Amino acid sequence: MTSEPEPEVPVTKVARYDIDFSLCIICQGSGGVLIEKPNSHEKVLKFVHDRASYGDGDFSQMSRCLGDLTASDLISKNATWHRKCYQNTVHTQLTKRAKERFEKQIAARGSRRGSTQSHSSDGGTFTRSQSTPYVKEV
Ligand SMILES: [Zn+2]
Numbered sequence: 001m002t003s004e005p006e007p008e009v010p011v012t013k014v015a016r017y018d019i020d021f022s023l024c025i026i027c028q029g030s031g032g033v034l035i036e037k038p039n040s041h042e043k044v045l046k047f048v049h050d051r052a053s054y055g056d057g058d059f060s061q062m063s064r065c066l067g068d069l070t071a072s073d074l075i076s077k078n079a080t081w082h083r084k085c086y087q088n089t090v091h092t093q094l095t096k097r098a099k100e101r102f103e104k105q106i107a108a109r110g111s112r113r114g115s116t117q118s119h120s121s122d123g124g125t126f127t128r129s130q131s132t133p134y135v136k137e138v
Helices: 041-053 059-066 071-076 083-089 092-110
Strands: none
Touching (some): 041 059, 041 071, 041 092
16 A cells, blocks of 8 residues: 655645735736835725725725735735825725715616606695495495
8 A cells, every 4th residue: 555645735825815915906016116014904905895895996806806804914914005006095085986976876776766756745635535435235
């Protein structure tokens, strides 16, 4: 019986996610000056996930890549980004616009039915009591 033990394969690829943490985690582009030791991972995560939920551009994809990574995960991976990418991500105005667009879509989808609400109030028409139906004794 020659049952050789399986050689332990060294795990060279730690990338569980499609993100290269040596690059800007936002645009994944090389080049440019990355921020040294950023401290707003939580904010970036929040905005990415928020904007992803509004269906805003590339953020859905990015949110998927980030998965359930937390801010401390990002810190331990030394995640960083370009200043410009960061500013675009946590852009309150852009996020607000994405949210409004999203809400408008939801509203449009939701209120399609019942858009013809008949306003049948002509002021002071009192309803005459017609609650006594004609019952014929059999
Ligand atoms: Zn970038």
